[in-house]
Amino acid sequence: MSLASSPYTEDLRLAHMIADAVDAKTMQHFSRMDFAVETKPDLTPVTVADREAEELIRSQLSRARGRDAVYGEEFGETGSGPRRWILDPIDGTKNFIRGVPVWATLIALVDHGEPVVGVVSAPALGRRWWAAKDGGAYTGKSLSAAKQLNVSQVASLADASFSYSSLDGWRDIDRLEQFLSLTERVWRTRAYGDFWSYCMVAEGSVDIAAEPELELYDMAALVPIVQEAGGQFTSLDNDPGCSGPNALATNGFLHAPALHALHAQPNEPTFDF
Incomplete structure (x- = not known):
């Protein structure tokens, strides 16, 4: 390519x-x-x-x-x-x-x-x-x-690096508990923030990036970069690309388990898939 x-x-x-x-x-x-x-x-x-x-x-x-x-x-x-x-x-x-x-x-x-x-x-x-x-x-x-650029090959949440911008907004979408649970299940968390989190997913130095509240102009340029590097970019509800009000970008291997973790109800079993 x-x-x-x-x-x-x-x-x-x-x-x-x-x-x-x-x-x-x-x-x-x-x-x-x-x-x-x-x-x-x-x-x-x-x-x-x-x-x-x-x-x-x-x-x-x-x-x-x-x-x-x-x-x-x-x-x-x-x-x-x-x-x-x-x-x-x-x-x-x-x-x-x-x-x-x-x-x-x-x-x-x-x-x-x-x-x-x-x-x-x-x-x-x-x-x-x-x-x-x-x-x-x-x-x-x-x-x-x-x-x-190529995304990482990390296939387990326990080995994953997760980047985000801040805690703001997760409570507003009623997913603060799920967000915190995901941070406890991954290997490492850092708030690199904004565009940088997603570019690092494309580089393979971060495996998951997510934000709870975004606009189209925050995401549109990031989608082809993540996808052409072999990753996956959706909303937190799995809407394709930047068609939703928030974002989850991963190396692809971790997309399903990350989506599940961010939707899991309290005390619901979670899996790495």
Whole structure:
């Protein structure tokens, strides 16, 4: 499997070019910390860097893919049609505003409802991950300097590494007890958080990643990266891809036992399958 075998290679190249330009802009703000922090109606923070990054992506897409629809975190939906670009200009804004380098720009292309291109660019970490349908998943600093990604072969929860963002939200969906039970059954837990948890699943350094509350723009770019690396990405209710309000990503071997663990009722037997 190679990028040349994907029908979306040119869209992926475009996403890389856009990510290069956005990285330069976001890193300027991150290096200088020259922004005020505002609070959106949903009580999440936003900065001028978020808005400028999304404006830049939209401007580039308007010139290169003017017929495609665009949906972004900061400016909503524009256009219509079967091809739809999904944007999160800065995933991890809370990290960004505190000087923590774990944040990224997420660019995805969804074609007829299926995420087919994903680029996750984390310039403060010096990392980038990407994938195109039927072309594999990769990490590196450029298309020409890349390493192909493969998920782990861990097949037992007792040997698994599990990453999440925080405890917030698990109680809201009435699965806090199940979540805590899963953390006790795996080998290791770490809250790497946000995009990084899922990219590490694709890399094989983490085996399970899950979050209880997410938006489409939080997930769309991650789906092809995990899937093209050989993993599985669904909602906590096993809805395919990013079609649900939350996410569970695994190496595939652990998907069924992780789903079962997160749905098990108190005192119900659980199995590794």
